[in-house]
Amino acid sequence: DPLESAKRVAAYKAVDENFPHEATGEVVVGIGSGSTVVYAAERIGQLPNKANFVCIPTGFQSQQLIIDNGMKLGRIEQYPEIEIAFDGADEVDYQLNLIKGGGACLFQEKLVASSSKKFIVVADFRKKSPKHLGVAWKKGVPIEVVPVSYARVLKDLYKLGAVKAIVRQGGSAKAGPVVTDNNNFLIDADFGEISNPQKLHNDIKGLVGVVETGLFVNGIANKAYFGESNGEFTTQ
Ligand code: DER
Secondary structure, three states, X not given: OHHHHHHHHHHHHHHHHHOOOOOOOOEEEEEOOOOOHHHHHHHHHOOOOHHHEEEEOOOHHHHXXXXXXXXXXXXXXXXXXXXXXXXXXXXXXXXXXXXXOOOOOXXXXXXXXXXXXXXXXXXXXXXXXXXXXXXXXXXXXXXXXXXXXXXXXXXHHHHOOOOEEEXXXXXXXXXXXXXXXXXXXXXXXXXXXXXXXXXXXXXHHOOOOEEEEOEXXXXXXXXXXXXXXXXXXXXX
């Protein structure tokens, strides 16, 4: 499957080229969420000094991924300084701004990413935007909100220029809204092409009820690895 092999190539290369392989002491590693970071966790789990790693999860799926790869699980409350973190993304623009949150884990993903000295994105070819955000990912900006505030935030997002904003529903998986690992709701807000993601993030973050946005801006990502459909990889 070209998509899965693209994800694996990107993730393996990202670990091979950025993990501190020579480290002798404890290494605190952030593990993201989604289907691509699975391969990064797999690769890290193959390293000989894996007993020295303390892995910080970004949600229940990420936690299970760490356990499945036989690595030590840490809590960010105890390890607030992270050496390196790997995570997927829904879209990456030409300035390494990201849209994240398709997997509903954006809050802990941003908490871990922003606590990491190095944050490496691993993605397949579908995620690379030719220029701005909102081109390769059409499902809107995921926003985590305090449940009681959802109606207020929806109105404010339309005032900010959203063309469409909806509370993410569980669909066949769950009647009613998706509830995040932090017991919040998610709103997906479509702003079309986003030429100034930093400003949009600041505007949304300033709304009462907003916990965090899926706009990862301001240089939070240091590098991105893309698996291409031809089995090669590119970096940004
Ligand atoms: O929600 C996220 O940001 C995740 O990292 C996820 O959306 C990445 O998706 P993937 O399954 O394509 O890696």
